[in-house]
Amino acid sequence: MRTITYTDSAQFQCLEHLREAFMDLYLVHCGIEHCQPSQFLGPSFRDEYIIHFVLEGKGSYTVGGITYFLSTNQMFLIYPGQEIRYGADADEPWTYAWIGFNGIRAESTLRNCGFSRQCYVLPFKKPDILVEHITNILTAAQLSFSNDLKRNGLLLMLFSCLVDNYNSISEQTSKASSQHYDYGSSVYVEHAIDYIKWNHNRGINVTDIADYIGISRTYLNHVFQKELGVSSQKFLMDFRLHKAANLLISSDLPVTEVSNQVGYDDSLAFSKAFKKKFGLSPKNYRSHKETMVHFSEKQL
Numbered sequence: 001m002r003t004i005t006y007t008d009s010a011q012f013q014c015l016e017h018l019r020e021a022f023m024d025l026y027l028v029h030c031g032i033e034h035c036q037p038s039q040f041l042g043p044s045f046r047d048e049y050i051i052h053f054v055l056e057g058k059g060s061y062t063v064g065g066i067t068y069f070l071s072t073n074q075m076f077l078i079y080p081g082q083e084i085r086y087g088a089d090a091d092e093p094w095t096y097a098w099i100g101f102n103g104i105r106a107e108s109t110l111r112n113c114g115f116s117r118q119c120y121v122l123p124f125k126k127p128d129i130l131v132e133h134i135t136n137i138l139t140a141a142q143l144s145f146s147n148d149l150k151r152n153g154l155l156l157m158l159f160s161c162l163v164d165n166y167n168s169i170s171e172q173t174s175k176a177s178s179q180h181y182d183y184g185s186s187v188y189v190e191h192a193i194d195y196i197k198w199n200h201n202r203g204i205n206v207t208d209i210a211d212y213i214g215i216s217r218t219y220l221n222h223v224f225q226k227e228l229g230v231s232s233q234k235f236l237m238d239f240r241l242h243k244a245a246n247l248l249i250s251s252d253l254p255v256t257e258v259s260n261q262v263g264y265d266d267s268l269a270f271s272k273a274f275k276k277k278f279g280l281s282p283k284n285y286r287s288h289k290e291t292m293v294h295f296s297e298k299q300l
Helices: 106-112 127-139 145-178 183-203 206-213 216-226 234-251 255-261 269-277 284-298
Strands: 004-010 011-016 026-034 040-044 049-056 058-063 066-071 075-080 084-088 097-102 121-123
Touching: 004 040, 026 127, 026 145, 049 058, 049 127, 066 183, 097 127, 097 145, 121 127, 121 145, 127 206, 183 206, 183 216, 183 234, 206 216, 206 234, 216 234, 234 255, 234 269, 234 284, 255 269, 255 284, 269 284
Parallel strands: none
Antiparallel strands: 004 011, 011 026, 026 097, 040 084, 049 075, 049 097, 058 066, 058 084, 075 121
C-alpha cells in the first residue's frame, strides 16, 4: 500500500499518493519543481492524468512521436497509458507546477479546458492564481476529512480557471477571425518555426504545423505571408532543402540518406526539388562545393 507523502524543499514541493476520496474528480498528487538543466523524465507511462504548468524557462514534451517545445505560460497534458518523455532546457531550465488527478469526469473536464488527444499543449493565463491554488493544496497536506474537502475544492477551482482560460482564448480567436485581425501572428510564426526545426525530418506537412499551433492552415499561411513574405509551404520546403545542402557538404551520407534525414520519402522527388532550388542535382552540388573548397585552399 502506498504511503501518502509530503516533500518540501527549496527545489521541490510535492504532495502525492493521496487516497481516492471522490469518484467524480480527485487529486492524486501535485507539486512545484525548479528543474535542473537537461533534467529529463521518461520514457515512462502514467496511471493518472497530469497537467504541467510552465511558470518559467523552457523545456520539451514528447508524446505520440511528436516533440513539443514549451516556454512560460504554456501547459501540457499527460494521458494515462501513453508513453511520454519530458525535460528541462539545457540553458533555460523550466520551473513548473503540476497536478495529477483521475475520476470518471476527468475526460469531460479536460475537453472543457481545451485538451484532447489531438491537442496536448495549450497556453494559460493568470499563472499567479494557478500557483496560489496549488500552493494552498500543498499547505493542506495534513490528513483530515476537512483537508480532503479543501484539496478537492481547490482542485475544482483550478479547473474552473482552466475552463475560463479556454473560453477566453476561444473568444479572442473567434473575434480575431471575424474581424480579419492578426492576433499574435509573430508568436504563431515563432512556434511554427520551432516545430519545423525539430520535426522537419519526420515528413511533416503544413497541416501538421497548423494542428500543432491550433490554427487553420489558411490562417497559418496568412501569418507567414505577413511576417516573412513567403507561404508556410515554401518556408518548410526551403528549410528542408537548405538543411539538405548543409548535409551534402558536411557529411559523406548518400543522397538517399540525406533525403530521408530532411523528411523526403522519395529521393527522386527530393532531387527534383533540390535542383529546382539550387540549379544543381544533389550529387553535382556536393562535387561543385568540394571543388570550390579545394580551389580556395590552393589559393591560400
